[in-house]
Amino acid sequence: MSIGILVLVILALAAAGFFLGRNRALAAAGGDPRKLHSLPAYYGRTVALFASVPALVLMAAWLIVQPELIENRVAGQIAQADIAEGTSRNLLMSDVRRIADALDQVHLRDGVAESDLPALTPEDPRLRTRLSESGITATTAITPSVFTAAQSYRSLTDAAEFWRGIAVLAAALAGFAFAVTRIHVEFRARNVFERFVLVLLIGSSLIAVLTTLGIVLSLLFETIHFFRIYPFQDFFFSTKWNPQFRGGSDLGIWPLLWGTMYVSLIALLVAVPLGLLSAIYLSEYAGPRMRAYAKPAIEVLAGIPTIVYGLFALITVGPLLRDYFAQPLGLGNSSSSVMTAGLVMGVMLIPFVSSLSDDIINAVPQSLRDGSYGLGATQSETIKQVVLPAALPGIVGAILLAASRAIGETMIVVLGAGAAARMDVNPFEAMTTVTVKIVSQLTGDTEFASPETLVAFALGLTLFVMTLILNVAALYVVRKYREQYE
Missing domain, CATH: 1.10.3720.10 (MetI-like)
Incomplete structure (x- = not known):
């Protein structure tokens, strides 16, 4: 399931939760909102927040962690001999990603069945056409380990996207059900909603701080790596x-x-x-x-x-x-x-x-x-x-x-x-x-x-x-x- 469709499903579930939560609160009060602790809208907003925010946070975390885990696993499949020929592992991983994209295009645009993709070779004319569109020309040597890593990268990415959709939808439904079952006359929906919003505001304010910290740490770690292989005195005191x-x-x-x-x-x-x-x-x-x-x-x-x-x-x-x-x-x-x-x-x-x-x-x-x-x-x-x-x-x-x-x-x-x-x-x-x-x-x-x-x-x-x-x-x-x- 694509990210856009997944977000739309979560937003639709949150909208449905708002109306269901409000109506359930009114039904619990016998139609008299004065018997409720909070205004009916707060009950609906609480359900909407529990149905959407945890799922969206899980999806964001998944999107951050997934590429790193897959690339670390796939990079180990590239033969050391291919790296020793003067090409870095990072550059080979860029080829792996482009080959994986070409395999997707062969499946989607050329009508090759999913079960037939593992049997394809880099010499296949359909795959070669898609590779040229990705910037890999016919003169580019694709070693067997790189091609195998690309197939593994594609299969792991597809599996991760499938389980991401399952996990995010499960989180949304769990939050939806948890919030709906808690609705009753004495439920302090306004307090819960305001605390939830307070946590969101604090998290939003921390994004700038964490972003700055991430920028500084990324620069710092790479700079330390640089000074391990190049003298710092030559960097700071040289005029050339x-x-x-x-x-x-x-x-x-x-x-x-x-x-x-x-x-x-x-x-x-x-x-x-x-x-x-x-x-x-x-x-x-x-x-x-x-x-x-x-x-x-x-x-x-x-x-x-x-x-x-x-x-x-x-x-x-x-x-x-x-x-x-x-x-x-x-x-x-x-x-x-x-x-x-x-x-x-x-x-x-x-x-x-x-x-x-x-x-x-x-x-x-x-x-x-x-x-x-x-x-x-x-x-x-x-x-x-x-x-x-x-x-x-x-x-x-x-x-x-x-x-x-x-x-x-x-x-x-x-x-x-x-x-x-x-x-x-x-x-x-x-x-x-x-x-x-x-x-x-x-x-x-x-x-x-x-x-x-x-x-x-x-x-x-x-x-x-x-x-x-x-x-x-x-x-x-x-x-x-x-x-x-x-």
């Missing part, structure tokens, strides 16, 4: 980045950090003044009509995909800077440069600074402005000496949020700044950032046992620590200065 994937690589992080900081600095030099000045104008000087048009127009910039900004940098801004600034000044001949990416990224960050600063400035109590005017200060003096100091913690937080966004940007850097890992002060030279190299190191068929691939996790952890420091700094500033105005 030259991955080879054949040994002899130089994986120093400093050229990437330099490019990241350089591009982010230029972007902030563009975004912070423009964003802050526009926020001051919109909140303190602009009339209601002007604000109604200008603020949405600025916020539209935040909705433009970053790939569009990257194309704008590649086609328009880069050639413009090269022809009118870099070449006449003798600073470079490339349209890909730090300045190109920084300027375009700065435009992208203007809404982050402007919108947040505008909301923060508007949140400053009007009484502070009135007091300043009462002391004889002009509007500009009030803004400089009262409004901006009062809004300073929020403004700093907005700037640091924009900085975190700039550090994590990828597409604009790829198209605007290039991919050259170097340390140079010339803003019209091509450079690259940490995020670009994370993507490049994990692109294509990668071997997750080589330092050239594992270095992406070390780069990701470094980037995570950088943004974490920025967020902690923003929190410190907000907490330190907010007390002066509360």
